[in-house]
Amino acid sequence: MTFSNLLFLLFTLQSLLVAMASTQPKSDLFREYIGAEFNNVKFSDVPINPNVEFHYILAFAIDYTTSSSASPTDGQFNVFWDTDNLTPSQVSSIKNQHSNVKVALSLGGDSVGDGSCYFTPSSVDSWVSNAVSSLTKIIQQYNLDGIDIDYEHFHADPDTFAECIGKLITTLKNNGVISFASIAPFDDDEVQSHYMALWKSYGHIIDYVNFQFYAYDKGTTVSQFMNYFQTQRSNYGGGDMLASFISDGSGGLSPENGFFTACNRLKSEGKLGGIFVWSADDSKALGFRYEKQSQALLAV
Template sequence: MELPKLCVTLFVLVAFFSSHAATQAAPSNSNLFREYIGAEFNNVKFSDVPVNPNVEFHFILSFAIDYDTSSSPSPTNGKFNVFWDTENLSPSQVSSIKSQKSNVKVALSLGGDSVGGGSAYFDPSSVDSWVSNAVSSLTKIIKEYNLEGIDIDYEHFKADPDTFAECIGRLIKTLKGNGVISVASIAPFDDDDVQRHYLALWKSYGHLIDYVNFQFYAYDKGTTVSQFINYFNTQSSKYNGGKVLASFISDGSGGLSPQNGFFTACQKLKSQQKLHGIFVWSADDSKANGFRYEKQSQALLAIHH
């Protein structure tokens, strides 16, 4: 009689450890490709950009900004407006690309670098009013455009890190909880003030953030492959447990460029099971060279991801 009991005990232990192991996020590669679009108003359309059927493809509309010229004294009160090229990137064009390409999702990015001739600041008057305004204004835009996600790309701050963390964290939590979005990402870069804000957000709400669109192109132009790998590992440890994506800027103005070894670095990350995806800033600039590096990026991601 003892033997079956022992077997049952072993079975339970094996089952426990198997399920426990499954919950530990094993490093893995992904076939995710993301591209920002619409900030530079040079008539780029979704249909211009090549989409490989074997990747998961996210367009990120740039930008929705909480800049409300009618309000006084604070124009950054959570009332978001669309600041991308709506003539070429309209709700009907979102519907069209998604119906043609079943692997495409579309998100919008919040903030960006500048608005109205000055920096786009994160400067809420209170957490509660900002979150309330942001939830209602963004829900309206997201539903009108039939979008799946939001990306957080604030780069200038008048509020402290805890206020930023609470506002953005509660926004993501509410939009996900309401079923308005299924995907959330953040887009930090290696600047002390920027990192303080995003790491505070990550600490409190990282479990709700699906991807870290780290702006590796904000490092110096002429970054080498080994430097890029070091930067990638450093940021992956800061955003611990996060899916940090590799990135390049298509005008070649910074970071490790596709011409100088970006794909070599990606192959290396892939061999180490660390390539969670690639994103590009931006389709607007890539239009000039026929999106050659978008094609290359997606081809790399599509192979045995």
């Protein structure tokens, strides 16, 4: 082989490796929901590995009234997380202490007050206008970096949901209010129909898929989890798919039963977009042992 042929071969190989790397998700992202259960958990309680990208996700901002009989407000969001412990000054403090930390807020959630939290727009234009205005105020007040979409019940069809959420994310990004957005679907026909409609039209502006793998049955095996992950990775093609567990072990593949085995396999296959946890509120009682283990895996 001539020297020029060898150079050409090396250049081709380098180009191939770069192309392969660019199609694989960056797998050092750790994310954790915090503040929904009012367990007095603080940002500073959660161990932070300096070698990962770390996102706290405040749960939740909801477009409902804060009265005892909460009702929908057509996109006018209010804060429903633990504001005694998770304040604007606490956000600034944790970000100043750790350069790898960003903080987001999640929209919606499963419930509000004593009932389910429904996505209830009166129209696309009115909801988007109200949502952009109210969320911009909250995001700027708290010095936040991104949003997460976690509506789980709907009084709107999939196309309306897609247009509302897609236009909200687009506007907030174009206005420089947020730098990233994620969605948090799970394996339910109604939920999937709404999020996959959103993904089809606006997947290109959604940065992460926080798929709730813990919504599968408790006792999920490693092989089942791997199959579920591949199925959802196909459903949300091109997205950075995160693996997930629930701290209280009530569903899905638990850390005790092989979650980290599955994550190591996915990472070795170049498929792991990161790990997220629901939630810091429950992990506090466990001393955040699985948060430490998750971040150690991602930091390698």
